[in-house]
Amino acid sequence: MSKRTFPRVERLRDSLLATESEICHERALIVTESYQENEGLPVVIKRAKALAKVLAEMTIFIHPDELIVGHQSSKRRSPPVFPEMCVEWIERELDEFETRKHNRLKVSEETKKALRSILPYWKGRTVYDRFLTMRPAPVARAVSFGLIANTHEKNALGHVALNYKKVLEMGFRGIKREIDDALSKLNIASPDYLPRYEFLHAASIVCDAIIGFAERYAKLARELAAREADPTRKQELLQIGEVCARVPANPARTFHEALQSLWFAHLIPWIEDNGYSITPGRIDQYLYPYYKADRERGAPKEELQELLECLWIKFSEVLRVDDKAVAEISSGYPLGQNVALGGLLPDGTDGTNELSFMCLEAQAHIRLLQPNLTVRLHAGTPDDFLKAAVQVISLGNGMPQLLNDEIIIPSLVRRGIPVEEARDYIPVGCDEITVEGTWGRCNGGYLNFAKVLELTLNNGRCLLTGEKLGLETGDRFGTFAELMAAYHRQLEHAVGIQAAAANITDQIHAELAPCPTVSLLVSGCIEKGRDVTGGGARYNFTGPVGVGSGTVGDSLAAIKKLVYEEGAVSLDDIIQAIRQNFIGHEPLRQMLINRAPKFGCDVDYVDDLVIEITDSFFDQVEKHTNPRGGAFIPALYSVTAQAGLGRLSAATPDGRRERTPLSDGISPSNGMDLAGPTAALKSVCKVDLVRATNGVIFNLRFSPSVLSEEDGLDKIAQFLRTFVDLGGFHIQFNIISTETLKEAQQNPEAHRGLVVRVAGYSAFFVELCKEVQDSIIARTEQSFA
Incomplete structure (x- = not known):
């Protein structure tokens, strides 16, 4: 290529x-x-x-x-500004955009003056102002202290695949x-x-x-x-x-x-609107008739390829402006304009066509951050298309990501979607799964699994501040089963708070921020005479996202093994150590890191705990409904919320220090998946991913040495066949060395074009904040040795 x-x-x-x-x-x-x-x-x-x-x-x-x-x-x-959503940041942050840590933007003095001139009109009228007056105290505390995050109270909802x-x-x-x-x-x-x-x-x-x-x-x-x-x-x-x-x-x-x-x-x-993740979808399918007709009329393929690549450039011209809090969760401008290639057609046949290959060619040529390119895989994906996708991945910008039709289609059918529509699914944003005619909070906000564990160990209070965020479930547990029962109660309470925040935001958007343009292109709205925010779509889901399952699985494995089975340390000792961020407790920290099994190594002992955590999350999420008449469906991804939520979280019993990133998506904790990529994949695939309909992110980083091997690309292609066979949901790679990443961190001007996969999206490495850069560097450098 x-x-x-x-x-x-x-x-x-x-x-x-x-x-x-x-x-x-x-x-x-x-x-x-x-x-x-x-x-x-x-x-x-x-x-x-x-x-x-x-x-x-x-x-x-x-x-x-x-x-x-x-x-x-x-x-x-x-990026334009949307004052009807929120102006609070204009007053507070306008002078900081050029120097802040995340998503820096130039702001002229003319723009500052213009934006400040409209403040008096909008104060008290925005979506965010309404949210502040409507949210109950438990929601306010949960947001402030890192139990939940980014419930889209400052922006439009987006996350939609339009017709x-x-x-x-x-x-x-x-x-x-x-x-x-x-x-x-x-x-x-x-x-x-x-x-x-x-x-x-x-x-x-x-x-x-x-x-x-x-x-x-x-x-x-x-x-x-x-x-x-x-x-x-x-x-x-x-x-x-x-x-x-x-x-x-x-x-x-x-x-x-x-x-x-x-x-x-x-x-x-x-x-x-300023919603994220308005998605082009399956362009190789709906553009193909026009391409085919032009070719039959004698248009040169090269001329049509050039036109396609001119469109490809346009996707990277779109940009958003967010305040610091949202930018921290979404570092690197993850706009989520997802283009999906290949995959099954509604009749069950493979949809790969000539335009699918041309889109891969466009990505190979341009290698910018948008569109967020996805290849859909299934058991019958043609070998030449799979190898072409692997070739593009090998160029080094983390795209395309790969999704598995064999898991995602049954997942949608389980939610009541007819199989023909389910086969035509579209990933929006990172990889939130939808079908045309769906509207909803695909990203229904993030829930911090590590903070839930923190509340479990401290009788419902934040270990960093003492703030009461959860239930009083005690802090003395005679058995591991009692501790897990307390965790499940805290999780149920936290999901209820997250559902309340999402539903309040839904109601406010229907009241203040209807989307007539989006509604035109979502099936059901014209027929019902109802905007998408008011339930006009055929399907109306809300998708809360769980963050930090690897961190919590490793933490629970350490407690179970070292406290309740071996008696090597008491739970009080662990709680005391994490209160003090392991300062003065380094031997204990090393014990927690080195003597307990880790998720991502194909060890049932800890993998079963991650299954228990995620099953409990799925159970609680599925109890809730939204004001648009739809169901809640869970997700396991993080964008960069693992860094933002980690910064509000105490140290954890896996040895992680306070205010450092959590594990991302469904991925193992950084540096803990030491048994090789297949073992990591097997651990992830033990989770009941069919239930995570709203999306899953699984990150891997490979050494560039895999490409120096004569059959390196073939090995990656075979690994992806294994991913499909084992029942993976999503997978994506960075193929880049630790040395290169560290050099880019030290010398950013020499590496301005270095693109990495973050969490369901790609970003310029040097534009990410240090915490996110460090978390990418800390990912295990895998090989097939």
């Missing part, structure tokens, strides 16, 4: 990397003005009019060399006709007439606004063409103008039109 791309794409990539990311204030001012103009209107119509005003007035531009056009804000890779195929086939004029038909069928005597009318009217406003936005680009392209001296570029601009005049208003006819229509449909939800 060639690493060389097209000269145009190289220029676009180089110029993007040279662009300094800067906060844009334009959207914030326009939205504020629109809200002030439309104070008395229903909120969904107010939201639609605000978006329409933004799309009509925001600065637009076409970058040199672009063939696919459309930008999120007034500058390239420049872009509908846009390609119908265009927004066709979708507007569908809305008009739904409006004509409303019964004015129905008790829900008014909210349904308001939603459908808002959806109609948005359709017109999107069409007008594309027409602005068509006009701009023609104007630029009129001034262009270079005949080749002049023709390209005229073609762009023609395409934008056609789509996304109308159905796409060509591959170029399909790519441009997809991009507008994908971009505008990022302008409407």
Whole structure:
């Protein structure tokens, strides 16, 4: 697979990397003005009019060399601000963005002045302000002291796979006709007439606004063409103008039109809301008819590959701005624009096609952070496609990640999804699993398993602060079974708090932040006349995430073995040592590290404890429902929450020191999976991953020496076949040496292009904070020796 791309794409990539990311204030001012103009209107119509005003007035531009056009804000890779969600950070943090630890951004004095000017209007009106007034005290304490985190009270929900195929086939004029038909069928005597009318009217406003936005680009392209001296570029601009005049208003006819229509449909939800993980999905499937038709008309494959790579660049132009607390959980800009390739089709056959290989080629050429590329595997995945995916992984940016259809499809069927729809699943964000027509809190916030253990050992109180966060379950346990019973009670209580936070946020979003653009492209909303935030989707899940299972499994194994079986140390001694962060207790710490078995080594003794922890979490999560009429479904991943939650956690009985990262995802604790990659995989696959429908992350790091072996790529491919056979859910690799990572940490300027896999997403290593860098360095460097 060639690493060389097209000269145009190289220029676009180089110029993007040279662009300094800067906060844009334009959207914030326009939205504020629109809200002030439309104070008395229903909120969904107010939201639609605000978006329409933004799309009509925001600065637009076409970058040199672009063939696919459309930008999120007034500058390239420049995140807009969403004051309707939260302005508290503007007052508190605006002067710190250029120097803070995570996700630094430039902020001009003009932008600071503009954002501060709108503060008086928004104070008391935002989603976050409403959350602060509604959340009960247990939720506030749980967030403050690290029991739960990031319940999306400061931003939109996102985490959705939209029906872009509908846009390609119908265009927004066709979708507007569908809305008009739904409006004509409303019964004015129905008790829900008014909210349904308001939603459908808002959806109609948005359709017109999107069409007008594309027409602005068509006009701009023609104007630029009129001034262009270079005949080749002049023709390209005229073609762009023609395409934008056609789509996304109308159905796409060509591959170029399909790519441009997809991009507008994908971009505008990022302008409407600041949710994470709006996902392109299975583009090799829904774009393939347009590619095939162009090829049959004689279009050169290279020309179509170049167009595809121009789209690939666009995904990395999208950016978000978050406050420090959210940025700590999401270090490295994990935007989660997940593109999934291959996998089963609804009829059960393999979906790999020529476009699947071309997308891998695009990733090999461009190697940026977005899209978040996924390859779906199953027992019948073609060998050549699997080997092509492994070749791309070997290039070193941690993509694609791999998902297992053989586990995920039954997991969705278990949740009531018809098997044909389940086979067409789409990973959003990191790898939260969804099907088209689903809306919900795929990321329902993070729950800290290590803090639950801390509360268990300290009668419901935080060991760092003494704050009461949990139940009074005692701190004297005559047997290990009594300790585990207390842990399960604390976990049940913690999940209840997490569910309360998620449901409060759901209610606030329905009240203050409906999403008419997203709703247009989620099946069920137009038919029901209801926004996604109000339960309009066909499926409405909430997905709480458990963090630190490896840390807690190792800790419980140490207690069980050394306290209750061997009597080598008392539980009081361990609790005293962790209270003091093992200072003065290093011999005990070494005993905990070296004499107890560790998760990730295929040892049932400790693996069974991780199974017990995760089964208990699954049981508690599945008891809850949400205001949209949907169920709670669990997940085991962490993004970078293992660092943020670790910073709020005391030392743990596995020997981990206080305020250091927890284990990430379902992965073993860093440096503890010393029995080789297959043993680590076997430990992970013992967990009932079918129940973790909302997603699982399993990280491995391989030594580059595996690639120096003659059959190195074949060994990785065979390992992935084993992953499928054993029932893994998700797996991803970094293939990079410890020495390289340490050198990059010491000399970042020489390694600015070094990309690593973090936790379900990739990031530039030197842009990560030191804690996350250290946690990646600490991962075991595996080999097949």
